[in-house]
Amino acid sequence: MPKRIIYWFRNDLRLHDNEGFLKATQNADEVIPLYVFDTRQFEQIQPLGFPKTGQFRAKFLLESVQNLRDNLRKKGGNLLIRQGKPEAIISDLAREWEVEAIYTSKEATQEETDVETSLSKKLKVYNVDFEVFWGATLYHPRDLPFWVSRLPDVFTDFRKAVEKQSTIRSIFPEPISFKLPEGLETGKLPEIYELILFSLFPEVDPRTVLNFKGGETEALLRLQSYVWDTDHIKTYKETRNGLIGADYSSKLSPWLAYGCVSPRQIYEEIKRYEAERGANDSTYWLIFELIWRDYFRFVALKYGPRLFKPSGIQYNLELRWSHDREVFDKWVEGQTGVPFVDANMRELLLTGFMSNRGRQNVASFLAKDLGVDWTWGAAYFESQLLDYDVSSNWGNWNYVAGVGNDPRENRYFNPLTQATKYDPQGEYVKRWLPELANVPAEWIHKISSLTPDQLQKYGVKYSSPIVNTDK
Structure with a gap:
């Protein structure tokens, strides 16, 4: 029996700098890449009545998953696509295909970690290992100069400490190839109306700052364009408060949100640009914004569910909010x-x-x-x-x-x-x-x-x- 690992893609829809997926291909004879459209993420938010994932996000996600499937096919494999609750689907697949382990990326907030906990419990019944990999930030939490529970409550204190005392790890290469088990039913990409009732692909408004398209391929093209082709990065600090046009800021945030591009990949491109074309306040400032992004991820780890309550992480119970x-x-x-x-x-x-x-x-x-x-x-x-x-x-x-x-x-x-x-x-x-x-x-x-x-x-x-x- 070949050693099999399921790699569960989540908010890491890329092949570059993806430690978990790379190690799955190194540690197993056969790898089953999987993406699950969690149906709970498309339900209506009550009492507000709009979907948790709206049509613009859904379109970008569908494009990103399709691009991931295309890129996996180039490596000799494919991407399994399913809809439902990941913890149920993955545990069933693990039993059906007699896999030894599930690898996935680690998330920081409650809904996502609840799913991890539920899946881990189900896998223990079948004696399947469950291993998570942290890859969403510039700085790895193990490399911080303090425990996350001791995270400074002021960003500037956090930034100064990590810049002085921590290092940013190198990116991981893409796997060259991998083998998929024979006989897998890969499944089809859902239509947007299957995720969000009565929804269609949104039309592109001609006034939009950029015609965003999901996926790792588009992410790397945007990074190349913003940093190298146009040199816009060298004026980022001066233009970042703009309101009109594609290039007042990097516009990399949608691809970062779904993990189509790694923050460390962006960092390495900026450092290479600085070495070849010169550093200035603007090239640093984009790194500065990535550190802000890190900070909020670690704040979420530190405070947990308090992040989502009206009283906030300060636990301020004196404020009274209107519900008009x-x-x-x-x-x-x-x-x-x-x-x-x-x-x-x-x-x-x-x-x-x-x-x-x-x-x-x-x-x-x-x-x-x-x-x-x-x-x-x-x-x-x-x-x-x-x-x-x-x-x-x-x-x-x-x-x-x-x-x-x-x-x-x-x-x-x-x-x-x-x-x-x-x-x-x-x-x-x-x-x-x-x-x-x-x-x-x-x-x-x-x-x-x-x-x-x-x-x-x-x-x-x-x-x-x-x-x-x-x-």
């Missing part, structure tokens, strides 16, 4: 009457993407100006964002809502101040709010100050602000 559904829906639909907020929310609604600057502003507006339960906003982002990453999303919402690890108490983003600074001519607002196309730049962020005659003159049909933001 009508107000929340206006925020979701970009109908708050605050142009900068509405433009960002409509971009998210129509494309599944929003700039980092926009995310900070709309999150602050929901939590601080409207007083609406921030976990509703985090859940909507989970559904809608192409680049949804559980730790970064919920960690950032904790941060902006004032219940996370922000050293500056009661941080607030004033929409008017922010709009004036980052969209002074109103180009971004007019891009997403065509009803304001004729408003002069001097008034574009102050629509509520226009007289009835001015509103008529500029052809404005736009709602009054639902809350006063002049703070």
